[in-house]
Amino acid sequence: MLKYSEADELSAGGRAVTVHSGTIDLRNGSAPKVSTDDAPVLIDLRSVPEGGDAVVLREPSSAVPRTERLAVGRLLRLLGHSLDYVALALPLFLAELLFGVPVPGRLVLLFALVGTLLLWPTARRGRLVVVPSEGLVSVIARVGLAPVVTLIIVSLVRMDPFASGGRTIEVFAIVQIVVATIPLILLGRLVTFRLVNLARARGYDLEDTLVLGTGPVGVEVADALANNPEFGLVPTGFVDRFDDEELPLPIVGRPEHLPEIVQRTGVRHVILAFGAAGEEELVGIVRRCHDQAVQFYAVPRLFELGISAEHVGHEVAGLPIVPLRPAAAATGMWPAKRAFDIVASSLLLLLTAPLMAACALAVKLSSPGPVFFRQIRIGIGGRPFEILKFRTMRVNDDSATHWSVDDDDRVTKIGHVLRPTHLDELPQLVNVLRGEMSLVGPRPERPHFVEQFGAEIDGYHFRHRVPVGITGWAQVHGYWGDTSIETRVRLDNRYIENWSLWRDLVIGLRTIPTLLGRRR
Numbered sequence: 001m002l003k004y005s006e007a008d009e010l011s012a013g014g015r016a017v018t019v020h021s022g023t024i025d026l027r028n029g030s031a032p033k034v035s036t037d038d039a040p041v042l043i044d045l046r047s048v049p050e051g052g053d054a055v056v057l058r059e060p061s062s063a064v065p066r067t068e069r070l071a072v073g074r075l076l077r078l079l080g081h082s083l084d085y086v087a088l089a090l091p092l093f094l095a096e097l098l099f100g101v102p103v104p105g106r107l108v109l110l111f112a113l114v115g116t117l118l119l120w121p122t123a124r125r126g127r128l129v130v131v132p133s134e135g136l137v138s139v140i141a142r143v144g145l146a147p148v149v150t151l152i153i154v155s156l157v158r159m160d161p162f163a164s165g166g167r168t169i170e171v172f173a174i175v176q177i178v179v180a181t182i183p184l185i186l187l188g189r190l191v192t193f194r195l196v197n198l199a200r201a202r203g204y205d206l207e208d209t210l211v212l213g214t215g216p217v218g219v220e221v222a223d224a225l226a227n228n229p230e231f232g233l234v235p236t237g238f239v240d241r242f243d244d245e246e247l248p249l250p251i252v253g254r255p256e257h258l259p260e261i262v263q264r265t266g267v268r269h270v271i272l273a274f275g276a277a278g279e280e281e282l283v284g285i286v287r288r289c290h291d292q293a294v295q296f297y298a299v300p301r302l303f304e305l306g307i308s309a310e311h312v313g314h315e316v317a318g319l320p321i322v323p324l325r326p327a328a329a330a331t332g333m334w335p336a337k338r339a340f341d342i343v344a345s346s347l348l349l350l351l352t353a354p355l356m357a358a359c360a361l362a363v364k365l366s367s368p369g370p371v372f373f374r375q376i377r378i379g380i381g382g383r384p385f386e387i388l389k390f391r392t393m394r395v396n397d398d399s400a401t402h403w404s405v406d407d408d409d410r411v412t413k414i415g416h417v418l419r420p421t422h423l424d425e426l427p428q429l430v431n432v433l434r435g436e437m438s439l440v441g442p443r444p445e446r447p448h449f450v451e452q453f454g455a456e457i458d459g460y461h462f463r464h465r466v467p468v469g470i471t472g473w474a475q476v477h478g479y480w481g482d483t484s485i486e487t488r489v490r491l492d493n494r495y496i497e498n499w500s501l502w503r504d505l506v507i508g509l510r511t512i513p514t515l516l517g518r519r520r
Contacts, residue, residue, distance in 0.1 A: 064203040066266075073205035073232075076196050080123050081116055083188030088115040088146070091180040110153065115146035119185070126295065126323050127207060127232035127269070128314050129196045132189040139185055143178055200229040208267045209233040212255060212282075213275030214240040214247055217299055217319075221273050222249060224317035231316050233269055241276040255281065259288045271321060272298040280458070287462045287493075290327040297321045328466050328499035336501060341439050345432040356426050359390050359418065366414040369395040372427060377444035380467045385436040387444060388427035392418050428470050440504040441469025442492035443480065453485055460485075463492045466499070473503075476510040 089112035095103045122138045124130060199205045206229060211218045222235035237252040239261060253261040255277040262270065270289075272282055286296055297314075300322055314321045328334060360371045373391040376384050392415030411419065418424040431437040437444065442463040445453070454460045473495035474480070474488040495503070 069204050069206055072199055076205055080192040084119050085112050085116045087184035087188045088112040088181055091177050111150045114150045118142040118146055129193055132186045143181055197230045206234040207269050208236045209269040210237050210239050210267050211235055211271050211273055212239045213273030214238045214242045215274045218273035221271055221319055224319050228316050255285055258285050262292055262294050269295050290465045293330050296324040328496045341432050344439055345429045349429050352426055359423055362414045363390050367394055367412045378447055378450045379436055379444055380464055382464050388430055390418055390424040392424050425470055438467040438469045440472055440507050441467050442472050444468035457486055457489055459493055460489050466496050471511040476507055
């Protein structure tokens with residue numbers, strides 16, 4: 001077994017992957033065989049210094065360092081989007097010559113910008129550059145939508161681009177311009193596609209990739225990726241418990257050590273094939289990598305029975321590879337969630353201030369004790385914080401370890417009103433504003449029960465990958481209070497792994513009926 005602590009002491013022979021414009025045979029235990037004499041790119045994951053790049057195994061002149069590969073990749077992506085922009089703007093600039101319709105420069109620039117943003121997601125699917133013919137329908141739909149969005153923006157900002165000429169563009173002229181734009185966009189996509197494939201065949205724009213699983217499928221996946229560099233992933237090592245000397249690439253660690261492996265190597269792509277780790281263990285391993293921005297792919301079971309790449313994402317040499325959605329905190333839109341929390345909680349605090357004052361007065365008059373109930377709960381990363389609620393029970397000393405139910409005799413008269421309507425949770429808007437909670441997320445629990453449930457229920461602690469929330473996916477399904485913890489955990493983890501801003505908005509809307517005690 002190749003251990004990380006021993007990696008620097010081993011020789012380089014036969015333990016690196018060679019990437020170049022020829023083919024690579026990974027199906028035997030010898031060093032990779034190549035079909036051309038081009039200068040190879042050698043990447044070694046075993047001797048990566050802390051915070052550094054992969055170390056090449058030959059002279060720098062014959063290798064492409066990681067930083068250079070990624071820089072070329074960024075340049076190619078920028079070039080692709082720039083060609084889209086030019087293709088959108090050119091027909092409008094030539095509109096008077098071609099169609100007899102002059103178009104002001106400001107409108108041309110706005111239309112090209114809108115169109116480029118709409119086309120942005122169609123250029124690539126992950127690391128895969130979309131073949132122009134495969135993305136034709138999506139390109140046509142998005143280019144057709146661009147004039148509509150542009151006119152809406154013009155109307156909203158009250159910009160009159162035709163003020164100097166007093167003219168408007170006829171609908172037929174817009175259609176003509178859109179039709180003229182599409183061939184130019186497809187031509188630009190074809191140029192980008194060819195350039196990317198050419199660059200990747202020479203070792204540029206390639207991402208180091210680990211294959212978790214050393215079974216036959218894992219080896220076939222590594223072989224397919226090495227022989228098809230246009231996919232953009234280069235296999236650089238295996239992760240598994242099996243010690244097979246015939247493997248074409250080194251085993252760089254065990255599955256349970258994957259979070260440490262990706263942190264040390266800087267690898268950001270991992271393919272889950274079939275190996276020693278079972279499915280339940282793999283789920284835990286992937287979830288432990290939630291804060292490392294790793295893109296996981298899975299080879300689906302029974303793929304031999306005809307699972308279509310259209311449904312699973314990608315296909316390499318007949319092997320379907322499913323890109324897994326990154327967990328919530330690893331998505332690019334995650335900072336927008338915090339921004340939304342700040343704005344929304346501030347507005348809600350202002351709007352509900354009279355209602356909160358009435359609730360506070362009712363609590364004060366209903367029984368002796370403080371207005372607010374303060375209790376330690378566990379938040380993101382397992383960190384404790386003090387939650388705020390309106391007090392709905394008589395003052396007691398066992399709330400931290402005693403599970404309350406609907407018919408609890410400690411509930412006050414006003415508590416029987418506040419608890420079913422969830423008005424007692426309005427002060428938690430202060431927790432949201434402080435950053436201790438979010439509007440939407442898994443419900444926070446007390447330390448005593450976190451410890452208990454964490455020991456009894458698989459996946460419980462993974463709920464703490466994101467901020468806890470006032471409402472959540474489990475709550476809108478009716479799981480709060482004295483309900484199934486297992487189901488709650490499953491729903492919370494499902495929310496985390498399928499998070500989006502739109503889902504947060506849907507959960508917020510679906511929370512409204514629960515204020516009346518209904519399950520929606």
